[in-house]
Amino acid sequence: MRKQLYNVGAILKGLSITFRFMFAKRPTIEYPSVKKQHAPRFHGLHELRRYADGKERCIGCELCSSACPANAITVIGAENTPEDRKSPGERHAARYEIDELRCIFCGMCEEACPTDAIVLTPRFEMSDYKRGALIYSKDRLLVPADAGVGAAPDERPNGIPGDLGRVAEIKSTTDIERGYSATNRGEILKKQTRGLAILPPQREDV
Amino acid sequence: MPDWLIILIKSAILLLVVVTTFAYAMLAERKVLGWMQLRPGPNRVGPWGLMQPAADAAKLILKEDLTPRTADPLIYRLAPFISLLTAFSVYAVIPFGASNAGVWAIGTPNAGILFLLAITSIGVYGITLGGWASGSKYPLLGSVRATAQMISYELGMSLSFIGVLLLAGTTSLDGIVSAQEKWWFIIPQFVGFIVYIITAVAETNRVPFDLVEAETELVAGFHTEYSGLRFGLFFIAEYVNMLTVSCIASLLFLGGWNAPFGILPMVPGVVWFILKVAFFMFFYMWLRATLPRFRYDRLMAFGWKVLLPLATLNLVVTAIIVAFLGH
Ligand code: SF4
Ligand code: SF4
Numbered sequence: 435m436r437k438q439l440y441n442v443g444a445i446l447k448g449l450s451i452t453f454r455f456m457f458a459k460r461p462t463i464e465y466p467s468v469k470k471q472h473a474p475r476f477h478g479l480h481e482l483r484r485y486a487d488g489k490e491r492c493i494g495c496e497l498c499s500s501a502c503p504a505n506a507i508t509v510i511g512a513e514n515t516p517e518d519r520k521s522p523g524e525r526h527a528a529r530y531e532i533d534e535l536r537c538i539f540c541g542m543c544e545e546a547c548p549t550d551a552i553v554l555t556p557r558f559e560m561s562d563y564k565r566g567a568l569i570y571s572k573d574r575l576l577v578p579a580d581a582g583v584g585a586a587p588d589e590r591p592n593g594i595p596g597d598l599g600r601v602a603e604i605k606s607t608t609d610i611e612r613g614y615s616a617t618n619r620g621e622i623l624k625k626q627t628r629g630l631a632i633l634p635p636q637r638e639d640v
Numbered sequence: 641m642p643d644w645l646i647i648l649i650k651s652a653i654l655l656l657v658v659v660t661t662f663a664y665a666m667l668a669e670r671k672v673l674g675w676m677q678l679r680p681g682p683n684r685v686g687p688w689g690l691m692q693p694a695a696d697a698a699k700l701i702l703k704e705d706l707t708p709r710t711a712d713p714l715i716y717r718l719a720p721f722i723s724l725l726t727a728f729s730v731y732a733v734i735p736f737g738a739s740n741a742g743v744w745a746i747g748t749p750n751a752g753i754l755f756l757l758a759i760t761s762i763g764v765y766g767i768t769l770g771g772w773a774s775g776s777k778y779p780l781l782g783s784v785r786a787t788a789q790m791i792s793y794e795l796g797m798s799l800s801f802i803g804v805l806l807l808a809g810t811t812s813l814d815g816i817v818s819a820q821e822k823w824w825f826i827i828p829q830f831v832g833f834i835v836y837i838i839t840a841v842a843e844t845n846r847v848p849f850d851l852v853e854a855e856t857e858l859v860a861g862f863h864t865e866y867s868g869l870r871f872g873l874f875f876i877a878e879y880v881n882m883l884t885v886s887c888i889a890s891l892l893f894l895g896g897w898n899a900p901f902g903i904l905p906m907v908p909g910v911v912w913f914i915l916k917v918a919f920f921m922f923f924y925m926w927l928r929a930t931l932p933r934f935r936y937d938r939l940m941a942f943g944w945k946v947l948l949p950l951a952t953l954n955l956v957v958t959a960i961i962v963a964f965l966g967h
Binding site: 445448449451452453455456457458460461462464 | 672675676677678679680683926927929930931
């Protein structure tokens with residue numbers, strides 16, 4: 435009998451707990467409409483940076499590709515010619531592709547790169563309708579010529595505030611197939627770089 | 641106007657009210673469950689998710705209507721309609737309020753409560769036949785459970801009614817309500833009330849007595865094979881049954897449309913009735929958010945060894961008191 439009464443008490447206690455929780459503060463972040471600040475060193479979508487004079491940093495050395503544990507990077511280098519100098523060194527990347535579906539976002543490519551060309555940004559919204567669209571080629575990885583030089587992670591110690599969500603606006607290849615232009619990315623980057631806490635580059639740029 | 645036309649109009653209005661109540665009861669349940677589990681609940685369709693029922697309906701209508709090859713096609717297709725029809729036909733006798741013009745109900749038969757019991761007993765056929773005609777094992781197990789559970793708990797439920805009938809001295813629902821003008825029957829019939837509340841949860845197959853559709857062991861129980869609109873019909877029937885047992889609880893134990901202690905005489909009775917029903921609906925959602933599912937043997941033991949003796953004892957004591965003291 436005592437046990438039965440105890441059980442009734444337990445049920446009442448359970449009911450009181452659920453009732454209290456009904457008015458408790460909910461920890462839900464309503465994601466697409468409200469976005470949380472990510473960790474400063476969040477490993478997200480890659481970016482190929484430029485020097486201040488607009489030249490590409492990547493010299494096509496393939497070190498990132500050999501460092502990558504997931505075999506996600508394909509680099510095919512080519513010689514620079516005096517007429518068409520894409521990077522300050524002798525070579526540049528003629529093709530540079532990262533399969534973001536293979537990538538495990540470990541950041542080894544970033545560590546391997548001798549020229550700090552490839553960096554991981556905190557952008558993470560890259561879902562798409564086709565697998566092919568997740569293979570990012572150079573035209574989507576390289577910072578557009580009119581959108582600054584890009585920032586290495588140690589140049590944005592607080593992350594990029596408000597940076598969340600801009601990848602969603604970047605037109606994917608699926609959209610390109612539908613006839614949107616890929617240059618939108620430059621527009622978006624320019625818009626979002628303005629007023630963001632990107633510190634001035636610390637090192638001497640060549 | 642001829643009588644049949646009035647009844648037709650009344651039925652149409654009531655059907656509309658009940659279906660709308662179902663739609664928003666479902667939304668309310670998901671909201672309340674969400675809040676109790678620290679989630680916001682559905683909030684994407686329309687403001688505060690208010691259009692969610694419409695979206696759900698559209699989804700269910702557009703889904704494919706599957707019939708398994710092993711199913712008995714006629715009974716399989718018929719079963720959801722049995723559930724739905726019995727769930728709705730109860731509202732033919734449920735009164736909602738009273739004014740000088742009379743009782744607000746489609747019909748006020750003398751034996752209203754017997755009609756209620758009869759119809760709700762037929763309701764189990766929808767579930768039993770649906771599970772049996774599906775021709776696969778989980779639905780069959782679900783429907784066997786449904787039969788055993790609903791029959792066992794119906795005994796306790798009917799016995800808890802009889803205490804009220806003895807006190808009111810009538811089997812008509814509006815008569816029972818008007819007998820409660822001074823004292824709600826929850827006070828003299830508290831044990832009966834508790835028995836009724838518990839058996840009502842079991843009758844509607846809701847948590848913690850939802851063994852009929854226990855996901856963890858029976859996939860989805862009796863409606864495992866159902867999809868699309870036919871599944872939706874079972875779903876509507878479940879919620880309408882929930883509404884029905886809430887209405888009965890308010891009518892039999894909480895004084896129906898009588899105001900508590902006769903306060904606020906200007907508030908129409910139907911408002912009190914709606915409030916009471918809403919309280920019971922909330923109570924069912926609350927239970928669902930709180931309690932885990934019973935084990936099957938314990939459910940049976942609880943029904944036969946606790947609720948039935950308790951209801952019988954209550955009945956005997958009530959009968960003795962009524963016999964010696966009058967109403
Ligand atoms: S982050 Fe890691 S897995 Fe991804 S491309 Fe770079 S090295 Fe490969
Ligand atoms: S990104 Fe860096 S490591 Fe990779 S090929 Fe270019 S320069 Fe070499």
